[in-house]
Structures are given as structure tokens and as C-alpha cells.
Amino acid sequence: MNPVFIQVKNRARGNVTAPMIIWSIVMAVVIFMVEASHGAHHDALWVGFGATALLGVYLGLRRRVAASFIAPLVSWTVAWVPLWIAAMVRDGFLKGLVVGFFWITIGWVLIGGLEFVTLFIVGSFLRLLRGSSGTRERDVTVYGPGGER
Helix, strand or coil, rough: CCCCCEEEECCCCCCEEEHHHHHHHHHHHHHHHHCCCCCCHHHHHHHHHHHHHHHHHHHHHHHHHHHHCHHHHHHHHHHHHHHHHEEEEHHHHHHHHHHHHHHEEEHHHHHHHHHHHHHHHHHHHHHHCCCCCCCCCEEEEEECCCCCC
């Protein structure tokens, strides 16, 4: 009996963990600045949208747009403690506990939703513009007993 070999090819390009963690830290700082300040915070919001768009561009170029589903969860794991602290800085300890709890539970649906939509739209658009990666070979190659494919 002759053996059968199966070769699976991977089309995704590179790991996006490090850029996603750097983006999450930037977003935690932006969210802290927005929540902790009483005044206008338009500049911080633009930095947040810019950082999110840059990560979307990176995900689109690396063909890793599916990571835009996970990125808001990574951002939440990094930002929930600073967000809670920012709420306590802005509103005082007791009221800040309640407001911070609201932002890290209910409010994060809005924050994560905005992050996801921005990442997905920018990444998908860039992936669409980039087009195909050239001639595509089959994802799975099966070599039969006689060496035939």
C-alpha cells in the first residue's frame, strides 16, 4: 500500500498580533483621554480614528481583515481598567465606579462597534483595491499512490 501526502497552503500573510496590541494600547490612551477630560477632546478622537484606520490599512494589506472581528475584544481587554480609572478621575470615586462600569459593559458595545466597522470597511476596501495575489494555486494538493496529483 502506497502512502498519500496532503499539502495545505496558507494564503494569509504574517501575524498581526503585535500591531493589534500596539493599536489597543493607543486606543486605551485615547479612550482614557476622552473620558478623563471635561473639555473638548476632538483631537483625541481623531487620533483614535486615525490609529484605527491605519490598523485597517495594515489588515487589508496583509489580507487579515477577519482580525477586525477580534481587534475590538483585544482593545477591550487592554482598555477596560484605564477606562474605569478615567471615569473615577472625572466623576469622583463612587460615581466613577458606576459610570466606569456602564462604559466597560454597555458602552463598549458602541465603542467596539465603531472600532469594528472602521477596521472592517478600511481593511475590506484596501483588500478590494489590492486585488488578487496573482495566479492562485489550489489550497490543498493531494498526491496519490502513484505520485499523481
